[in-house]
Amino acid sequence: MKETIIPIGPFHPLLEEPELFTLKVDGDTVIDVDVRIGWNHRGIEKLSQGLTWDQVPFLIERICGICSTSHPYACVLAMEEICDIEAPPRAQYIRPVVAELERIHSHLLWLGLAGHFIGYNTVFMWAWKYRELTLDSLEQLTGNRNHYAMFKAGGVRRDFSQKAMDFTMKAMDETEKATKMFLGAVLDDPVMHKRLKGVGVLTYEDAIQYSAVGPTSRPSGVDHDARRDDPFDAYGISHDKGVWKAIVLQDGDVFAKAACRILEILESIKIIRWCIENIPDGEIDAGVKEIPAGEGCGHYEAPRGEVFHYMRSDGSNFPIRHKVRAPTYNNLPTYKATCPGAHIADVALITASIDPCYCCTERVGVVDKLGTKHILTQDDLTKLSVKKTNEIRRKLGKTTYDPYAKMI
Amino acid sequence: MSLGLSGLKKSIWVYHVACSPCNNCDIEILDLLTPRFDVERFGIVLVGSVRHADALLVTGMVNRQVKPRLQELYLQAAKPCVVFAIGSCAVSGNFFRRSYNMAGPVDRAIKEVDPNAIIVYVPGCPPKPEAMISGVVKAIGFLDNLKAKK
Numbered sequence: 001m002k003e004t005i006i007p008i009g010p011f012h013p014l015l016e017e018p019e020l021f022t023l024k025v026d027g028d029t030v031i032d033v034d035v036r037i038g039w040n041h042r043g044i045e046k047l048s049q050g051l052t053w054d055q056v057p058f059l060i061e062r063i064c065g066i067c068s069t070s071h072p073y074a075c076v077l078a079m080e081e082i083c084d085i086e087a088p089p090r091a092q093y094i095r096p097v098v099a100e101l102e103r104i105h106s107h108l109l110w111l112g113l114a115g116h117f118i119g120y121n122t123v124f125m126w127a128w129k130y131r132e133l134t135l136d137s138l139e140q141l142t143g144n145r146n147h148y149a150m151f152k153a154g155g156v157r158r159d160f161s162q163k164a165m166d167f168t169m170k171a172m173d174e175t176e177k178a179t180k181m182f183l184g185a186v187l188d189d190p191v192m193h194k195r196l197k198g199v200g201v202l203t204y205e206d207a208i209q210y211s212a213v214g215p216t217s218r219p220s221g222v223d224h225d226a227r228r229d230d231p232f233d234a235y236g237i238s239h240d241k242g243v244w245k246a247i248v249l250q251d252g253d254v255f256a257k258a259a260c261r262i263l264e265i266l267e268s269i270k271i272i273r274w275c276i277e278n279i280p281d282g283e284i285d286a287g288v289k290e291i292p293a294g295e296g297c298g299h300y301e302a303p304r305g306e307v308f309h310y311m312r313s314d315g316s317n318f319p320i321r322h323k324v325r326a327p328t329y330n331n332l333p334t335y336k337a338t339c340p341g342a343h344i345a346d347v348a349l350i351t352a353s354i355d356p357c358y359c360c361t362e363r364v365g366v367v368d369k370l371g372t373k374h375i376l377t378q379d380d381l382t383k384l385s386v387k388k389t390n391e392i393r394r395k396l397g398k399t400t401y402d403p404y405a406k407m408i
Numbered sequence: 409m410s411l412g413l414s415g416l417k418k419s420i421w422v423y424h425v426a427c428s429p430c431n432n433c434d435i436e437i438l439d440l441l442t443p444r445f446d447v448e449r450f451g452i453v454l455v456g457s458v459r460h461a462d463a464l465l466v467t468g469m470v471n472r473q474v475k476p477r478l479q480e481l482y483l484q485a486a487k488p489c490v491v492f493a494i495g496s497c498a499v500s501g502n503f504f505r506r507s508y509n510m511a512g513p514v515d516r517a518i519k520e521v522d523p524n525a526i527i528v529y530v531p532g533c534p535p536k537p538e539a540m541i542s543g544v545v546k547a548i549g550f551l552d553n554l555k556a557k558k
Contacts, residue, residue, distance in 0.1 A: 040428040041471060043507040050506070059503050065432020065534065109435065112442075128442035146432045146534055 003031070006344070021335070021351065025344060033339040035332050048322040053079065053291050056319060057151045060309075063324065065146050066109065069102040070302030071324070072151035074309040077232060077298030079153035082291055082313050088283040091155040092233040093275045097168070098142060098150050099300070100268040100275075104175060105134040106303035107261040107268075110352075111182060114258060117348050118195055119386030123185070130178040133171040140164035155285035165276050172269050179265045186258055194392045196255035199342065200350035203252055206337040214305020215264065216331045216354045219249040219256035226301040234275055243274045254353045290317070302327055304354070328354070345384040413555045416462050416488055417548045419451030423461035425481055427514070429468025432534040433495035437465055445537045452544065463490040463547075466514045469497040469504040475511040479521045490526045490547050491518050494540060496533045526550070 006023040022034040044063055048056050056079075057072040064071065073095065080086065087095070108131040115123025135145045141164045142148035150156050186192050202212065207220040217224065225246035227235040238244060244267040249256040293315035299308045305327030312321040331354040338350050426434050440447045441454060455461055458481050470478060482491065493514040496502040501513050511517065515527045528550075530543040 040468075041473070041509050042428055042469060042504050043509045047503065047507055062430045062432075062503055062533075065430040065435060068430075068432065125443055128439065129444065132439075132442075132444045145536065146436070 023339070023344075023347065028343050028345075030339045030342050030344065030347060033335045035335060045322050045324060049319055052317045053153060053313075053319065056322070057153075058149060060324075061147050061149065061151075063326065066106050067102070067302045067304065067307065067326075068147050069099045069150070070300050070307050071309070071326075073099055074298040074300040074307045075311070075322075076151045076153050077300065078296040078309045078311040079288075079291060079298075081296030081298060082294045082311065083153065083288055085154055085286055085288065087155045087233065088286055089280045090159075090282045091284045091286075093279040094156050094160055094284065095151070096234045096238075097160070097272050097275045098138070098148055100271045101134055101138050101141075101168070103268045103303045104265050105131050105138070107265050108134070110261060111258070114254075114349070114352055117352055117385050118192075119389045123182070126178070127182070130175055133174055137164075137168040137171045140167045152285070152288075153291065154288035155283070157285075159284050160279070165279075169273065169276060172272055176266065176269050179262060179269070183259075183262050183266075186262060190396055191389065191393050193255070194396070195389050196258060196349075197251070197253055199254045199346050200338040200353055201251070201253045202334055202338050206334065207252070210334045210337060211330050212305070212334050213327050213330050214301065214303070215257060215260050216305060216327075216334060218247060219260040220252035221248060221250045223248045224306075226299050226306045230299065234278075235271075238271055238274050241274075244268075244270045254349055257353045291315075295321075304328055305331060343388070345388045348385050413488060413551050416490070417551045419453075420462045420490075420544065420548075421453050421455045421460055422463045422465050422492075423455055423458045423481075423485070425458075425464050425466045425478060427466060427468040427470045427474045427478060427498070429495070429497060433467035433498075436534045436537055437467070437494065437540065440537050440540060445541065447541065447544075450544075458485050461485055461489070463492055465492045465494055466498050467494045469501050469507070470511050470514055470517045471507075471509045472511045475517050478514070478517055482518055482525070483521060488526065490528060490551075491515075492528045492530060492540075492543060492547070494530045494543075495535060496531055499529045499531045502533060 004025045006025055007020060020035070023030050024032040024034075044059065048059055051059055057075055060071045060075045061068045086092070108127045112124040112127030112131070115121070115127065138148065139145050141160055142150050142158060150158060202216065202220045204221045206212075207217040207222050212220070212222070213224070223246065228239050228246050231237075231239065247260050247263045247267060249260050291313045293313055295310070295312040297308065297310050299306055301307075307327055308323075308325040310321070310323040311319050314320050334354065335351065338353075339347060342350055424434070424437060437454075439445060440452075458464070464482065464485060466478065482489070491514065493499050497504060498514045501507075501510055504510055505513075515525075515529075518525045518527060526547075528543050528547045530540055532539055535543075
């Protein structure tokens, strides 16, 4: 059997962790996939052990620009576990608002990129257009579009102004309208059904075996959500009151993953509205002076899955151990289950489906056994994917759309 | 050189090099292409190959694995080529300047292979899309001056 090896990467601009995928293909079908990570190593855990407790959340924010609330959230929960304190009530309502706004912008970002990969550039532009509303809200509430610097052990750094909260409520109305439009556009489109259903299926057993987390595992029927299962801050109360629920779907394919994310945006909007409506008055900071000796864990359901932080203190002003586990680390190995058997045209989509922010350009070199070398760019991969969508449209009697036709 | 410079500033095609960023500058760069900012109005297009590019948008700190690859990419780009160091990490190293894996900020890595490289610094964590557009405008002004001197 003639076997072809396709390396993708290691440069993946816009991936959280630039990584190297090696695909083994037979003709057009993927047989095996190998993932190598470690290209984005910055030594954050070591750096964290040289910073004071107050500085650590600023560094931890910079692990990932898109999860820049989730990591500090888990980190301060770990610190609070060491101190055995809780944030004041108002801070407990401020935190989920920032975190859920982040989830909305992350999911809209993913939706846009997924649209781009299957040749629906309109979805890309629209999703990113409506994402700006969320970023505007974040800028009003926290002062920055990304990297909010809101979290500290025992509370938050800034209070919300009434004006900013009113702005956010209005922005959420708009976002809800847009999300419902996307829901209709994706879930009712026959082309999307044909293109996404049954592609890159992650079964329930595989999701458990590979320890997949978050929106990679929930569409496969794994009923797990850190916000609900180990409640903290306002999440527990709001879930008990029936404000929101964890989205669990059964199919496990790319279609279910897309649907799961869009439905999660709607749940996030509900949490934000409830938190802003019920936000109590009072202090926002418990005034933690020092962190005693001890160890603590914190976990939070980031947009991509559960993020876990472990911290140990010896009573000094530095953490002596800080361990971080990010969701993508768990989700990457699921390629082993989802990629084999798929077409190369689907690989861009399947690798994107765990949301590693796979967009932009990268080099893909095709090396076959005889040693001849072709270079496929990300554009070529996208073109293959667009071609497949157009074939499906043609079969369904729709007009074709090729965003690349005029570019070449 | 003069003809190259006047061609360069007409419609800048950019290639995006993510060294080891936190992804934030990168999504803000993509944001530039979407309806709110839409830099394609000015002829700025993100291209897939460094050989088509007039400018490199470099984000993130440069770690030991990435440094030789960044230098190789710069050498492959057609000259004259402007390097935009986007974000505090690319400009100075930010938090990561003390990291054991840090191999120097972007300008030092590029100047090792080309001492005369044109480098534009856009600080901020992350810089706003407006700041990036302003950086491009300033770069064009600088190229104008360079052309006048020749």
